[in-house]
Amino acid sequence: MSEPSPGVVTGRPAIWLRVEAFAVAVAALAVFATTGEPWWLIPALFLVPDLSWLAYLAGPKAGAWFYNLMHSAPLPLALLLAGYHWDRDALIVAGVVGLFHIGLDRVLRYGLKYDHSFALTHLGVHGPDRAGDSIHDQHDGVRRTTRATAGPAARG
Template structure:
């Protein structure tokens, strides 16, 4: 059975979600600046959550699940909580992780559908998204 994901048609919700991502990016980057000594760790770990896209090598279902786990705010929250309780030196990594998710959301890269990488909770990504507007 094929599941069709239909993102919201309400542009104001999409704009609000993107702005929310931008706010998360700014606050998480400020938290990183307060927690870390220098920007080298930020540069090294900024794209680390995107390694989860390798899950797509096992198919769209595994890929979407791996990507969504790495790109849900819940995952860095729990990572940060564990770091705070056991290894506070890892807190800046949690901040970078949240910043990564935030900038992704600001740019329109949302959580993925099992239909494929280009189908997100924020709508389709890529050039194909404009084809829907022309029809």
């Protein structure tokens, strides 16, 4: 028996989440401006959180857990606080880059991963896995169906 398809945030709440994400990205850049560090660090380090996809080599559940750890606010906020507490710009920069990355990911509708599919996130379906199970997407009052796969583990 396969797992039920998880929900995806749609409609106005999805828009608000993207606006909120944009605000987080802008705030991260404002914090970065206070460090005096060179701006080239932002693009140079921007994709570091995406290296967390390597955890998928240990399986989808471990992969999703580590990916979500690297793509949610608690870790970069902890780095920011530690950086301010210990007066370490490197930690502040790491926190800022994490928050900036998360903000832009959410603006582009890349969300937190579900345990059974790399492509299925709380904000939509991405990548080549768009050709599996149906998930209904309702945006601005228009009902359309996108496709998502539950992956081999969920198909039973």
